[in-house]
Amino acid sequence: EAGVVQSPRYKIIEKKQPVAFWCNPISGHNTLYWYLQNLGQGPELLIRYENEEAVDDSQLPKDRFSAERLKGVDSTLKIQPAELGDSAVYLCASSLGQGQSSGANVLTFGAGSRLTVL
Amino acid sequence: AQTVTQSQPEMSVQEAETVTLSCTYDTSESDYYLFWYKQPPSRQMILVIRQEAYKQQNATENRFSVNFQKAAKSFSLKISDSQLGDAAMYFCAFKYGGATNKLIFGTGTLLAVQP
Numbered sequence: 001e002a003g004v005v006q007s008p009r010y011k012i013i014e015k016k017q018p019v020a021f022w023c024n025p026i027s028g029h030n031t032l033y034w035y036l037q038n039l040g041q042g043p044e045l046l047i048r049y050e051n052e053e054a055v056d057d058s059q060l061p062k063d064r065f066s067a068e069r070l071k072g073v074d075s076t077l078k079i080q081p082a083e084l085g086d087s088a089v090y091l092c093a094s095s096l097g098q099g100q101s102s103g104a105n106v107l108t109f110g111a112g113s114r115l116t117v118l
Numbered sequence: 119a120q121t122v123t124q125s126q127p128e129m130s131v132q133e134a135e136t137v138t139l140s141c142t143y144d145t146s147e148s149d150y151y152l153f154w155y156k157q158p159p160s161r162q163m164i165l166v167i168r169q170e171a172y173k174q175q176n177a178t179e180n181r182f183s184v185n186f187q188k189a190a191k192s193f194s195l196k197i198s199d200s201q202l203g204d205a206a207m208y209f210c211a212f213k214y215g216g217a218t219n220k221l222i223f224g225t226g227t228l229l230a231v232q233p
Binding site: 106 | 124162168223225226
């Protein structure tokens with residue numbers, strides 16, 4: 001079974017340019033997460049989807065970041081315009097859906113998309 | 119708000135020796151789960167071990183075991199017979215029980231394994 005697939009793995013752009021990251025979760029996983037990981041730090045949640053609904057986007061900087069999960073499967077995270085401070089790794093993860101015992105659900109992570117903004 | 123603290127930014131262990139990574143957390147919830155994730159230099163985050171808060175027995179997965187002290191809100195990871203492939207960043211993480219799916223990470227501990 002394929003794991004969580006992310007692309008691109010690496011992206012270098014100039015500041016003020018747009019960038020987009022794509023994530024394909026594990027089949028059957030209704031919950032999808034986007035995490036931001038700065039160098040040497042733990043991942044921080046940007047947004048969490050349950051199916052196609054964004055149920056937790058409180059940490060997403062909405063002035064420049066946007067995300068979508070059409071049809072409740074693949075997801076795209078966009079930054080426009082990018083700033084120097086956006087250089088980081090963007091991790092996508094998925095898990096079984098929210099429900100009574102969802103605390104036990106294990107997140108499976110993708111390999112991440114490393115963004116460098118010059 | 120729930121917080122997860124890893125007080126050891128870096129640790130080192132000799133191959134075949136045992137090392138313990140520390141983690142403390144703060145929560146007022148009684149139903150939750152704790153995890154240790156490993157992130158090798160390739161950056162793919164991999165689950166190492168999971169502990170349910172309602173279980174008193176410490177979880178064990180081969181060479182990896184935890185010391186879960188619920189009253190002290192402590193959740194340390196012990197790696198026995200350390201191998202070169204264990205070198206990675208290790209993250210402790212907290213997850214609510216019940217009907218939410220939110221995972222909160224600590225800042226990580228970078229483990230070096232010396233041959």
